[in-house]
Amino acid sequence: MAGKDDMLTKSEIDDALAELPDWRYRQGDLVTVYKCPTSAAALELIAAVGRIAEQQNHHPDLDWRYNRVFIRYTSHDAGSEVTRRDVRAATSASEAAAEVGAVAKPEATP
Numbered sequence: 001m002a003g004k005d006d007m008l009t010k011s012e013i014d015d016a017l018a019e020l021p022d023w024r025y026r027q028g029d030l031v032t033v034y035k036c037p038t039s040a041a042a043l044e045l046i047a048a049v050g051r052i053a054e055q056q057n058h059h060p061d062l063d064w065r066y067n068r069v070f071i072r073y074t075s076h077d078a079g080s081e082v083t084r085r086d087v088r089a090a091t092s093a094s095e096a097a098a099e100v101g102a103v104a105k106p107e108a109t110p
Contacts (some may be wrong), residue, residue, distance in 0.1 A: 006083040007073070016087045022094045022104035030090045031076040031109040034102035036067045041100045045069050048096035051080050058089045069102070070109065 008016065013025050021030045036042040042064055049071065053059040063070035071093055073086040097104065 006085065007078050007081045008083060009085070013082050016082075020087070020090055020094065022097070022106055022108045023090050024109055025035050025082065026109060029085050030082055031072045032070070032090075032093075032106045033108045034069045034097045034105055035105050036069065036097075036100060036102045039067050041102065042067050042069050043109045044100045045097055045102055048099070049093050052089060052092045052096060056085070056089055056092065060089065062092070068105075068108075069097075076097070 015024060017023060020030075022034075023030050025031075034042075034045060036045055044066055046062060046069055049060060049062065049069075058073070058075075061070075061072040071090075073082075073084040073089050074080050075086055094104070
């Protein structure tokens, strides 16, 4: 479990995002949207993110719209701020998205 000591500074978040081109920082969250080739592929991505969440004990907010999957990571136990745990989970989600042929559209995040 993360705590306030695990929170990343703005500079550390920027450094992490340099390695995570699929993701953006929005209001205390790491967010992205993946456009999948099909609705079935979107569901595969959601299932993969679910497995990652269980393995890492860190669960994102997910929203599924046909072939698009919106993902949001934040650490509520750290004051709803970004932690190393969020970065690790986002990295794993990006890898899962690549496996199903999804394309990141982070500019489409609300």
